[in-house]
Amino acid sequence: MVGTKRSPRRPAQRPDQILDAAERLLADGEAELTMDRLAGAASLGKGTLYHYYASKTEVLDALRRRYLERSTSRALASASGDTALRRLGDFVRALLDDATANGTLVWVLFHDTGTTGNPHLVIVSAALQDLIRDGVARGEFAIDDADAVASFFAHGFFGRVQAAFDGPGVRPAELAAELTGLLERLVTPVRPLTS
Numbered sequence: 001m002v003g004t005k006r007s008p009r010r011p012a013q014r015p016d017q018i019l020d021a022a023e024r025l026l027a028d029g030e031a032e033l034t035m036d037r038l039a040g041a042a043s044l045g046k047g048t049l050y051h052y053y054a055s056k057t058e059v060l061d062a063l064r065r066r067y068l069e070r071s072t073s074r075a076l077a078s079a080s081g082d083t084a085l086r087r088l089g090d091f092v093r094a095l096l097d098d099a100t101a102n103g104t105l106v107w108v109l110f111h112d113t114g115t116t117g118n119p120h121l122v123i124v125s126a127a128l129q130d131l132i133r134d135g136v137a138r139g140e141f142a143i144d145d146a147d148a149v150a151s152f153f154a155h156g157f158f159g160r161v162q163a164a165f166d167g168p169g170v171r172p173a174e175l176a177a178e179l180t181g182l183l184e185r186l187v188t189p190v191r192p193l194t195s
Contacts (some may be wrong), residue, residue, distance in 0.1 A: 015052050018042045019063050026063075027105045033059070064109050068123040071098045076127055084135030085187065089180040091131060092157070094178075095124070096172045099161060107165055108160070125154035132187060142186040149186050156182065 021042035025033055033056055039049045053059045075094035079087040099106045128150035135141035144148050157179060164175050 003063060014042075014044065014048065014115050015062070018044070018049060018052055018059065019066055022059050022063050023024050023067075023105060026108045027102065029104060035059075058108065062153070064169070065120050065123070067102075067105070067109060068120045070096060072123050074098060079131065084131065084138055084140040085184060088128075088131050088135070088183055088187070089176075092125065092179050092183065093172075093176045095157075096176050099165075101174045103165070110162065121158060125150050128154055137189060143187055153183055 020039065022033060022038055025041055030037070035046060035049060035056055038056075038059065039046045042049065053062065054075060072095070075091045076099065078094040080089045080090040081090050083086070129147050132141060132143070132146040132150050136146055156161065160179060163173075
């Protein structure tokens with residue numbers, strides 16, 4: 001009987017070990033992620049895998065959350081412009097760069113999974129809210145409801161990115177310009193016309 005080579009990692013590290021294995025498989029174009037394949041890729045027994053995640057759906061959900069947390073964190077770290085609008089632009093460009101660099105994984109996690117909606121949008125939306133609130137506090141943005149603008153933009157952002165990934169080729173620079181232009185129109189006060 002040939003056994004699975006067990007992983008030397010401690011139990012506290014196993015959820016990340018499982019997600020790392022799932023991410024590798026999906027990023028390498030694994031067409032159908034199965035719990036059997038995932039257990040093997042994580043060097044864990046199937047029972048151990050089920051101890052942490054009850055189904056493939058739970059694994060994918062945890063992987064979506066982790067991807068968005070990491071991508072949002074990296075995007076916030078790059079948001080270093082000298083104005084609130086530039087910081088927002090930096091944030092949006094970094095999210096797009098990350099999505100493009102991880103295109104296969106992003107496609108599977110956010111498009112090709114058979115799930116509806118994305119409850120993890122709140123991760124990106126919360127970061128946008130903070131950036132927009134900062135602009136309001138500094139007097140750079142003239143909006144009444146930063147949370148509503150952030151939520152609206154986060155949903156529009158993901159919808160537009162998904163449409164771009166569905167198309168014949170993602171052009172991150174053009175998409176970033178389009179999205180930051182929309183964001184600028186949402187947060188910048190309209191100047192009254194003078195006669």
